[in-house]
Amino acid sequence: MYKFKGKEYPCCASLTMGIIGGKWKTVILFHLIDRTLRYNELRKEMPTVTERTLSLQLKTLEEDGIIKRKVYTSKPPLKVEYSLTELGKTLIPTIKSIADWGVFVVEEKGGVLT
DSSP: OEEETTEEESSHHHHHHHHHOSSSHHHHHHHHSSOOEEHHHHHHHOTTSOHHHHHHHHHHHHHTTSEEEEEEOSSSSOEEEEEEOHHHHTTHHHHHHHHHHHHHHHHHSOOOOO
């Protein structure tokens, strides 16, 4: 049994998927691999995600220590940026492998790129 942030997982793969699984978390992390993004920039990269879902997923990733949220309050308007933490950066090879596998499916197994 594995335990992380008060939750128990039956195996290490289950723990990983518990942290980055779901429809949007991996997509968020993919967009943060190379750069820091503001909320609206992330929203533009993911036009089909709802604002509520994006906000909740960002909050969960922040609570798990995968991304960091930096708020600039020195001058209006308020500016908030998201980036990977050091722990989040350790996921880059995993996220890239997931993305590469998606490209493989489209190119080799008859998927469709729209």
